Amino acid sequence: MKTLRIATRKSPLALWQSEHVADRLRAAHPGLTVTLVPMSTRGDEVLDRSLAAIGGKGLFLKELELAMQRGEADCAVHSLKDVPMELDAGFALPAVLERADYADAFVSNDHDGIENLPPGARVGTSSLRRQAQLRALRPDLQLLDLRGNVNTRLGKLDAGEYDAIVLACAGLQRLGLDARIRRRLDAPHWLPAPAQGAIAVECREDDVATRELCAALDHAATRTCVEAERAMNRSLHGSCHVPVAAYAWLDGEHLRLDGLVGSAGDGRRVRAHGEGRGDAPQCLGIEVAQKLLEQGAGEFIAASLLSGAGEDD
Numbered sequence: 001m002k003t004l005r006i007a008t009r010k011s012p013l014a015l016w017q018s019e020h021v022a023d024r025l026r027a028a029h030p031g032l033t034v035t036l037v038p039m040s041t042r043g044d045e046v047l048d049r050s051l052a053a054i055g056g057k058g059l060f061l062k063e064l065e066l067a068m069q070r071g072e073a074d075c076a077v078h079s080l081k082d083v084p085m086e087l088d089a090g091f092a093l094p095a096v097l098e099r100a101d102y103a104d105a106f107v108s109n110d111h112d113g114i115e116n117l118p119p120g121a122r123v124g125t126s127s128l129r130r131q132a133q134l135r136a137l138r139p140d141l142q143l144l145d146l147r148g149n150v151n152t153r154l155g156k157l158d159a160g161e162y163d164a165i166v167l168a169c170a171g172l173q174r175l176g177l178d179a180r181i182r183r184r185l186d187a188p189h190w191l192p193a194p195a196q197g198a199i200a201v202e203c204r205e206d207d208v209a210t211r212e213l214c215a216a217l218d219h220a221a222t223r224t225c226v227e228a229e230r231a232m233n234r235s236l237h238g239s240c241h242v243p244v245a246a247y248a249w250l251d252g253e254h255l256r257l258d259g260l261v262g263s264a265g266d267g268r269r270v271r272a273h274g275e276g277r278g279d280a281p282q283c284l285g286i287e288v289a290q291k292l293l294e295q296g297a298g299e300f301i302a303a304s305l306l307s308g309a310g311e312d313d
């Protein structure tokens, strides 16, 4: 193969991530031509309704997958945290790139941390996971929906619609907006979405040539960690519509995983931790999920699925 075509969404973050993968592929395979195929997805176009109402986050992937099936693109680049726990049949993730900053960011023009917000302050985030953790720390806050791409969200903050918002550090850093990070919300006190900060490449399962080219970008330690986080989320029936957080890290061969399930409504939450060998990340994920369920996580998951709220993690 002489040319590899990457299907990509058109948001600035998606384009940055696709350009980054393209550069890495060119470096790994001298002589390979890599091009981008920018596409609109229904998830990007429908901004006025909740994602859950129109079919969930999978919508961002669907159009890119159809392009691969039609032979218009060879692979697609995603933020792994936006990729459904069960990949669509016939597709594979041949590369998970080395994780960037996994943490969430507290962003505000007037305040430098959650604890310093005035009583009843307005905080924007549509993520149930972020809402649940905010509620737990500050039951008095007014939590308001906030959708759109990173620049749109910052624009609404700057326009005064919120006193603060929460975004992923990785997205801000990729767009050169590091200066907007007032505080990193760090583990173990605040947990990110499963696989936050990791970029994945998707292609057709039967496209061996593309799989081999992309595999050069795979980062084994990151894959181990995100497999534990995603296995935990999967066995909790997690999607982006439930308030589930997870962070795994490797210490040599030793894998550790922190998990959290919360209630966006009242800030109740359960936490669990597990440790195991790095060669069995999925077992560790399932074990931590089990511990969370034993502490009553099922109630929070059922409640959030019934409410149909939440999105955008």
Ligand SMILES: NCc1[nH]cc(CCC(=O)O)c1CC(=O)O
Pocket (backbone or CB within 6 Å): 079, 080, 081, 082, 150, 166, 167, 168, 169, 170, 171, 195, 196, 197, 198, 199, 312, 313
């Ligand atoms: N939900 C949108 C999304 N998907 C991935 C990122 C950030 C980049 C990453 O986590 O790799 C973001 C923005 C955000 O949550 O602030």
